[in-house]
Amino acid sequence: MNFFSKISIMLGFALLFFGAYLVFERYNPKRLGFENVSQAVISSSNTYPKKIFIPKLSIELGIYPAKIINNNWEATTQGVSYLASSPVPGEAGNSILYGHNFPNLLGSLPKIKPGDKIVIVLNSGEEKTFVVKYTQIVTPQQTEILKSSNDTRITLYTCTGFLDSKRFVATATLIN
Amino acid sequence: MAKLGKNLLYILILVVVLLSASMSSANAVATPEFPACANPQGTVISSYNSGTHGVAGDTTSYSGSDTVYSNTENTNTQCLCQDNGAGIQTNWWKASGLTQEEINTLVSQGWIYIPDGAAWGLDSSPYLAKNSSYLCRASGGASATNTSSGTTSSVNTILNLASTGNIQFILMVFSAGLFLIALGLTSTLKKRN
Numbered sequence: 001m002n003f004f005s006k007i008s009i010m011l012g013f014a015l016l017f018f019g020a021y022l023v024f025e026r027y028n029p030k031r032l033g034f035e036n037v038s039q040a041v042i043s044s045s046n047t048y049p050k051k052i053f054i055p056k057l058s059i060e061l062g063i064y065p066a067k068i069i070n071n072n073w074e075a076t077t078q079g080v081s082y083l084a085s086s087p088v089p090g091e092a093g094n095s096i097l098y099g100h101n102f103p104n105l106l107g108s109l110p111k112i113k114p115g116d117k118i119v120i121v122l123n124s125g126e127e128k129t130f131v132v133k134y135t136q137i138v139t140p141q142q143t144e145i146l147k148s149s150n151d152t153r154i155t156l157y158t159c160t161g162f163l164d165s166k167r168f169v170a171t172a173t174l175i176n
Numbered sequence: 177m178a179k180l181g182k183n184l185l186y187i188l189i190l191v192v193v194l195l196s197a198s199m200s201s202a203n204a205v206a207t208p209e210f211p212a213c214a215n216p217q218g219t220v221i222s223s224y225n226s227g228t229h230g231v232a233g234d235t236t237s238y239s240g241s242d243t244v245y246s247n248t249e250n251t252n253t254q255c256l257c258q259d260n261g262a263g264i265q266t267n268w269w270k271a272s273g274l275t276q277e278e279i280n281t282l283v284s285q286g287w288i289y290i291p292d293g294a295a296w297g298l299d300s301s302p303y304l305a306k307n308s309s310y311l312c313r314a315s316g317g318a319s320a321t322n323t324s325s326g327t328t329s330s331v332n333t334i335l336n337l338a339s340t341g342n343i344q345f346i347l348m349v350f351s352a353g354l355f356l357i358a359l360g361l362t363s364t365l366k367k368r369n
Contacts, residue, residue: 002363009357107342114311
């Protein structure tokens, strides 16, 4: 086996391992989470968010309730996950919504800008409109982003950065 | 065959080492966590809705709102939201408990050494500061200009090349891997013949 063949084969296997790692990370339950976040008591409210619209990005997705189990963040591949231990969007506090950065889910979220609108439709049919106040890239250790707030806001995030090592966060406050 | 197995083992070790190196930070000093300006925490120690403000390590004057929070005894967060919607977060870390060697290491990692925090309205003590950007909705309602957000999005585009959400990228990695293996094996077989 000559030098060229050796290098080609070694590089080829390295790429296959790297591809396998990316696939593993794509479905890793810890990937969308923040580190060491304890879960509050899940609200017994009968109201829950059902759909999310972001007109500027042409995003229209279903919302699915999710929990943190042993630091694994449940995440759907069908839409956006709603952390059921956070307030229902429209109630006072910080409602947490998150989703994969797949192109058909929140892949385009990093294009959102302050001033853009996010509409959440509740199961009752009521619409809650939020306006983006901040966007920021944070690390999974910056868990303060999930902390409760005095205003009525949603924190919507997805993975970003090299090997999804960071979180792109859009914070929006209620306008109606 | 044994040689191929040995080579595969080397590749596996190399990949594991590279991945661990890319994921672990090479920090010799444990840096504290700072809340993000998108949801600041702590006590407000100064707040201005408008005016001209400075940023550590930068001689430019910025116009907009500026709020400084005290997070812990040794850490502060400054959130500056410019009138054009471009925000600058400065993390302030009191350096009095750090050795000169630790300070030098942190400076080499992008922290800025400020000999006296009093000049910035903080305690009269040396500080380390680090800036990062975010986008905000300015009090006048303005959003970030295209210029500032353009830079951010081009950086994001490069970083997101290795995003696991990009299935096309993953397929490309697999295809390139298979192609290179096939190329290597073909080249070997040709030589044998």
